[in-house]
Amino acid sequence: MSSKTVNQKAWLLVLPVLLIVALNAVIPLMTVVNYSVQDTFSPGVFFFEGTKWYREVLSSPRFHGALGRQFLYTAIILAIEIPLGVAVALAMPRKGPWVSVCLVLMALPLLIPWNVVGAMWNIFALPDIGLLGYGLNWLGFDYNYTQQPLAAWMTVILMDVWHWTSLVVLLAYAGLSSIPDAYYQAAKIDGASRLSVFRFIQLPKMKRVLIIALLLRFMDSFMVYTEPFVLTGGGPGNSTTFLSIDLVKAAIGEFNLGIAAAMSIIYFLMTLLVCWVFYTAMMRSEES
């Protein structure tokens, strides 16, 4: 006798999610696609332009510059935050009263809204009144993030590291906490060094959470907007104008909806590809 093992009615439970995704993702995405092939001069008046905006964006030095800065920014962020997060998680206590203190301290930066972080660092790094800016100048460094591109980059990166390394720490700490004591005891019996314990026990056990951390930090740093915009406004010059800032400038500042929409679609495709790569890597690590 065959028995029904799959309840198809369960699909009804997915309907609310489908509706929400349709309203907040699919319909806006369709609208952006529609905008990307048209030009507009006033609300409700559109002229079909075909692939003109895509060709224009793809051959634009401005787009290449913003994209290059975006990739560089993301690469630096990942290169700093992932190892630093793992190092801090390894240094945190596993037992005792200090665990809660450390976890709360780590969680604090994550609770602060993006625009507040930008405003805080804007003041903190000012060369004449900010603690960081004034301190660096007092120590003899010529530092002014409002005029020097290198200083602006350093400040933007430092701000992101301060704000988001905690996320990597918390994820890595969760991964470390899930390792049973038996592994460490076995390593001790075998006389394994600290490095070997990290290499052969902790790192493999943290692999999955680190992929998630990498994906989250990639997504967030690749789409970063508020913090650098509040801190530098994309300057000095265009030195910290990342793709997201450039996109908003095109869409709202210049009202080039067609170009901004084409940029958005290209931006979306890049994000989608990276997400797929990370997802595939995560699935493969699970299978293995």
Add this chain to the structure above:
Amino acid sequence: MKPLAWMAWTWQTATFFCFIAACLITMLLWEMLKPGGSPKHGVLGLNTTRGDRLFISLLGSAYIHVAWLGLTEQPLWWGSVISVFFALTVFKWV
């Protein structure tokens, strides 16, 4: 003002989204006829179902079109032809 005027529809983009919807409906019917998703281990070393292969085909096709627009002045139809061959290759070997 028409109800969906704010979405600025054109027949070209409507056709594009109808094509995507048709692909999804075809996959649904295919799954109903042959359940299980026909999983296989392809040349990329990945375990894929036919849904995965459709996703890879669509994403790859989008990149082919973007590359075509960025690198050549030729009509986009050639990019579409390459995309069809790419999709067939993905469904056969990936």
